[in-house]
Amino acid sequence: MKKLENKTVFITGGLSGIGKACAIAAAKEGANIVVADMKAENSEKAFQEIVNENPKAIFIECDVSKFEQVQTAIQKTIGVFKTLDVALNNSGIIGESSKIGDMTEQAWLKVIGVNLNGVFNCMKHELAQMIKQKSGVIVNMSSILGKVGFSSSAHYVASKHGVIGLTQTAALEYATEGIRVNAICPGFIETPLLDKGGISKDIEVKQHIINLHPMKRLGKSEEIANGFIFLASEDSSFVSGTSLEIDGGYLVI
Numbered sequence: 001m002k003k004l005e006n007k008t009v010f011i012t013g014g015l016s017g018i019g020k021a022c023a024i025a026a027a028k029e030g031a032n033i034v035v036a037d038m039k040a041e042n043s044e045k046a047f048q049e050i051v052n053e054n055p056k057a058i059f060i061e062c063d064v065s066k067f068e069q070v071q072t073a074i075q076k077t078i079g080v081f082k083t084l085d086v087a088l089n090n091s092g093i094i095g096e097s098s099k100i101g102d103m104t105e106q107a108w109l110k111v112i113g114v115n116l117n118g119v120f121n122c123m124k125h126e127l128a129q130m131i132k133q134k135s136g137v138i139v140n141m142s143s144i145l146g147k148v149g150f151s152s153s154a155h156y157v158a159s160k161h162g163v164i165g166l167t168q169t170a171a172l173e174y175a176t177e178g179i180r181v182n183a184i185c186p187g188f189i190e191t192p193l194l195d196k197g198g199i200s201k202d203i204e205v206k207q208h209i210i211n212l213h214p215m216k217r218l219g220k221s222e223e224i225a226n227g228f229i230f231l232a233s234e235d236s237s238f239v240s241g242t243s244l245e246i247d248g249g250y251l252v253i
């Protein structure tokens with residue numbers, strides 16, 4: 001028996017890295033997939049990989065930092081699939097590195113706009129539908145950096161701490177309405193995000209990051225997708241408000 005048979009799963013940032021792995025994993029479990037993302041060079045190829053697992057998939061162009069675009073994306077999802085059973089609020093950016101004293105207001109607002117406001121925008125519209133249905137599961141993509149600090153990334157760290165706060169608050173607010181809300185806190189995962197942050201290219205920096213994980217390696221997107229399927233499915237029916245650490249032991253040091 002597939003774990004998400006005929007469930008509608010809405011995934012932001014589903015065309016790359018962790019989001020794409022989660023979309024493919026959910027499609028394999030029988031879910032209808034809605035990918036909400038910005039268009040990029042390899043968008044069509046990435047979307048095709050998801051469709052190959054389950055043809056019941058649609059793409060909606062959406063900038064999660066824009067309130068109305070998210071509202072429209074959720075409306076389109078309901079228009080096509082009638083229900084919203086699972087939402088993975090995963091879109092995120094790493095931002096420019098600098099210490100707080102050197103961080104521009106623009107750099108701060110950009111990361112907060114996507115990583116924190118984006119998750120609020122999604123949760124607000126997803127919850128409106130899930131309350132009507134009296135059922136639903138929300139999974140928010142936080143980070144190990146939602147639990148501890150990291151030099152030169154105050155915007156990212158603050159946004160990911162905020163995502164855990166949003167997760168815990170929503171879990172409390174909707175616990176008796178059939179809605180579960182959880183977060184995932186990945187360690188460093190080998191995805192295009194690390195290229196954007198300049199981590200993959202610099203061998204010394206990459207080795208330093210690897211050494212921060214007791215398992216002495218980076219994680220794989222598929223390892224995060226395994227946790228997502230657990231939180232999205234009935235396997236986690238008594239789990240709400242948690243922040244699942246999938247981090248090769250990063251946070252126990």
Ligand SMILES: NC(=O)c1ccc[n+]([C@@H]2O[C@H](COP(=O)([O-])OP(=O)(O)OC[C@H]3O[C@@H](n4cnc5c(N)ncnc54)[C@H](O)[C@@H]3O)[C@@H](O)[C@H]2O)c1
Nearest residue numbers: 013016017018063064090091092143186188189191192193
């Ligand atoms: N890779 C890691 O090491 C790591 C670790 C912890 C947490 N995370 C988090 O996991 C999530 C996915 O990251 P990833 O590593 O797969 O990165 P990625 O860069 O491979 O994918 C990010 C996705 O988000 C989308 N996106 C960016 N801005 C958007 C916007 N304004 N509106 C809609 N979509 C937008 C991108 O188009 C892309 O598809 C992010 O929230 C990230 O912060 C990543």
